[in-house]
Amino acid sequence: MSISRSRPSPSSCRAALITASSAPAPVRAHATPSSCGRARTSVSGARGGRERGEGRAGARDMCAATLLLLAALPALAGRAGWCAGGEVVSVLEAAGAAGGGPAFAPQQRTSVLAPLGHAATLECRVLRLQDKSVSWVRSRDLQILSHAGFVFTADARVSAASAPPARDAATRHTLRIERLRAADAGRYECQVNTEPKMSLFFNLTVVDEPVPEVVVSVLGSSVVRVRAGAAATLACEARYEPAPRALPLPALDVRWARGAEPVALQGARGGVALETARWPARVESRLTLAGAGASDAGAYSCSAAGRAATLTLLLDDDGDRAEAMQRDQAAARAPRSLRALPALLALPLLLLRAGIYTRGHSARHTLLGRARPAARNMITVAIALVALVALYLYGTRTFGYWRNKGVKHDKPIVLVGNNAPVYLMQKSVTEMATELYWKYPKEKVVGFFRSTHPELVIRDPEIIKRILLTDFQYFYPRGLNPHKTVIEPMMRNLFFADGDLWKMLRQRITPAFTSGKLKAMFPLIVERAEKLQARALAAAAAGRPLDSRDLMARYTTDFIGACGFGLDADSLNDEDSAFRKLGASIFQVGVKEAIIAMLKEMFPEWCKHLKYMGRVEQPLIDLVSAILKQRNYEPSGRNDFIDLLLECKKKGKMMVESVERVKADGTPEITTMELTDELIAAQVFVFFAAGFETSSSATSFTLHQLAFHPEEQRKVQREIDAVLARHGGRLSYDAVQEMTYLECAFKEGMRMFPSLGFLIRTCARTYTIPELGVTIDPDVGVTIPLQALHNDPQYFPEPHEFRPERFLPHQQDDSTKFVYLPFGDGPRACIGLRMGLMQSLAGLAAVLSRFEVAPAPRTLRHPRVDPRSGIVQSIQDGLPLAFTERTPSAPAAH
Template sequence: MITIAIVVILLISLYFYGTRNFKYWEVRGIKHDKPIPLFGNNWLGFTFRASMTQVANDLYWKYPNERVVGFFRSSKPELIIRDPEIAKRLLISDFAHFFERGFTPHKSVFEPLMQNLFFAEGDLWKLLRQRMTPAFTSGKLKAMFPLIVERAEKLKSRALAAAAHGKSLDARDLMARYTTDFIGACGFGLDADTLNEEDSPFRQLGIKIFKMQPKEVIKAILKDVFPDLCQNLKIWAHVENDVQELVGQILRKRDYKPSGRGDFIDLMLECKMKGTVVGESIESRKPDGSPETASLEFNDGIIAAQVFVFFAAGFETSSSATSFTLHQLAYHQEVQKKAQEEVDRVLAKHDGKLSYDSVKEMHYLEMVFKEGLRMFPSLGFLLRQCTRPYTFPEFNMTIDESVRVMIPLQSMHNDPKYFPNPEVFRPERFAPEEFDNKNKYVFLPFGIGPRACIGERLGLMQSLAGLAAVLSAFTVEPGPETVRHPIVDPVSSVVQGIKAGLPLMFRPRNKVA
């Protein structure tokens, strides 16, 4: 009897714990679906039947007349923003209330690899951003471009080998290998050689990062449902040793000093040699209202965390975007032909060579790529966390500190209110004379505001170079196993993924001299 009583008490306690915030949106007059105890509105996510992007997309279209929609991730209230004007305000003018991303609920408990620019919060983020911005100037990008060109040539060789055997090639894997090779070279001064070596350690590391095993997925769910109890669980434990070992090898090889290559590792070593990073705090204020002074010691752990995110974010987002764009071009031959004509014309002006300047002239190709990003943004949503009580003037409604807001990019990018006939692949909608200026706050594949992607220009340049390399040498077509509308991987987390890849035929072009 005692055992039964204990079980009943535990179940009742669990119920009240899992429903403790479920009146949050009701008392504020915000429409929302009825949540399930412990799981909130994310049951499909927890059972791996829908990604977070898909869950948010369903709610976006379910409440077409609302500017915001309530949502519960487990028992935690979140707010889905359907109005671009509100999104713009939160990301830019009211950034002081929303400078956190909210992926790390415990500010004092960081697993080592989460101390990076993407996941970091508060002063840690601000000081990292301050130090790392110099790595992404136009001059640095131009200096990196020969490395991009070298990898683009290897990309063509791999595609040519598949074409010679009449086989389809997974565009997702091809572009992931290309971006991984480039990041290995420009980031770490290493020849990853993933385009030639089938089982390259770098490629395997990339797969390992984004193909979380059931053990890691369960940890992530437990951290969501029981954040306080499970705060010390590590989601990235399965790659932590690999990343730290990789960084350690590179640092030892360089004797812990900048090598003169000017790559990402050099930047990190320069930061370490400069000693403590000091700047104005974004979190703390003095009694007179001025910011406190914040500081950060650049140690090997901080360097490893930045290497992790530079590698992971750099290859996964770009390869997702470029491969989806190639998939669309395979089904839109007239668009592909127009892009090829531009690539041929521009390269002819530059002695047939890819270069920083030649890619900058490929305006239609950039429109093609942006249209791919519109239809299937690498990041399906943006997430921000409220840092102090915030009142929405539109509703006279206040949310509390730690409540997260989600901006569903996949939904906004495909809303006919902003992009007529959104299911149609039409790059011309990004022509300067047609792209509505107000839509720049709807089309946000790289985010906007102080926490916009620091590597936006690098990602754009390497993606356009990869596409130009492919289109200059090949015409892509659907293969026998190609699916017209690829299925989104329901286990996708921050970066959207496709189930079973994107197989395409790469037909060598017969150019007329």
């Protein structure tokens, strides 16, 4: 069950904002409350009419400025401030509404349930359409089905029609689908070609059983009698009968009306609250009217899916106390911090009155320049107080977001939200997400605030599937760049990019990771694997332990240097390899980097030019530029990553259908972009960063687990020996493909300690989670806590036991399909999955074919995670292991 509450914003918010944004300067022309009058009279003791005049002008200007700040503060407060639960209305928006432009009619049926093989009709009603047109778009593939009544699909089952305005003055636009198939289920968009586009989303559910009826009934008595001035609560429920077997069902949305008019939660009346409790096939709704008066009495109806129930509200006349009770209830509803706000903001005025315009103040002294020190101190205090109040409002403006939607969450802290341990480098983001996962075991989703940005931690595999795959068009951005337009050069890469840039890069770079290209790279891997064995052999001969994480990081660095840059980094032999230091520096998070990341999240507009990757940006750009010039901007035939990017550059501009912009006719715009040297450097950066850290982390942790599980280690080694014997004792691409149990051990290591501790997405368009009926808005982040999911016993029994057999083919089932996600899933899954897997298995095979690994004296059974870890998890203090040379066993099939 989920519970959500909606409360309106007071009408004074709207009035204050319109006044603040439309008032000309000076403000005194329209605002002269008594506080200003008192400020003007405070100069009555000054000498001379001229002094009094200047004093009055100064006081008037200061009072006017403070009033302007008072009027503007609700805009700072946003949804969590004075206007909690409602929208902020600007003068332009108000003018647009008054102008009578197109709008969607209220109380539309946006959830449609239909049986397989039957027909379904979606009806979209638009007010004041004028010269605009309506399109129907299928959301899962962004296919335009119709425009202005004309069908644009070859599917003969689809038809569209438009009807002229009816009694409610709305034109009706229908989309009908005959002979429904299971694949027809999903979201459909009714789009009006205004600028910007207007959209209303419809959800179609197709069930393979008779469609249950929707029944709406009153909870309790259908006649509600209260005293005038008391709170009145009306309750009803909507449910499916009989309870259907097929789930999920369209969420039942209950709407309230008084007579023929919808009940306005955000109307001028104020004091209207709606509480909703949901179950899979039932919803309860309670409408509360605080301080009910004579104008509230009458017939009410609650409706859902075209069904309705009627209630009557009657009032016992007790008008003597009604007004006082309503006033008291309104005061009680106001948050305590906001009730104190007028007093806080009045303090600067009192200080100014007491300290500046005192008897004997000379008109020759200016207000801010030559006033006596006490007055200047008071001005400083006043400004500081106002700044603190403004900062508080800014830092809490979104904190009502999850509460208003009925989503459970921890209490946030001003400005930092729930992210304080991350900012203080006490916990990693993965640890924070894991804690929330286990703290709310009965919830499908949990709210979270990263600074003031609302995010959602997903605990349910079905919702994860929707986000990553089924409804990907709503969640294609990762949203890792705090500012949408000012992006660091190194962040304009395939992993961090969103929107059209991501789509173009993905399209161009995908050919780099075909099986043929990976096979061609394998000789480079073999060379590095031999150097890896040599380094381990030297340590084994000396009897000293090796940090397996450092060892595998050097192997990975050398591979990336060869396959990515065409360079011999030689970090396995050179302790001071510059290439190794560059790779390590990418993931070093110091106090400076932590502060920059925090400021960019808290104040994205003000801190948009701060660079988190500034320390590696120029060295990488210089390195890539040198390589490009050396190759004369032509592919060299090395078949490395830079060669691929040069081939992409030779093809000319990148060109794709936009996922962000559409033409006036509703079709996607064509977006083009040049692959510049800076963009090439950014792709090389992410190739380096992703390959370096993820592979070294995963392989070293797998070696660590095999060291503590010698029986599993022997199983893996017997398989490696047998495979190599069949391939003449040489490591090859085909040989690695046959090492199935080694792959199982690696996957089990990735399950226990995934390199990516979490996946992140950002909502691109308003989206309602069907299982919960919770609607999330654009720019709300979504976190999938992989570390927690991978170690949940309901998906992986005995999750803390290292059991590679979990991943044998006959052990696999669909229950963990969207739980085990070390490389992600869907269109934004890791593009280098096969390369990373090949590189990692080859490195493990090279080590385990020659050496046995065992815990060293300093080896921890459960290594500690570095709290400074970002997206990629890192082990604190390394993973030391003892390496002993072994004699390969006789060939035997595993």
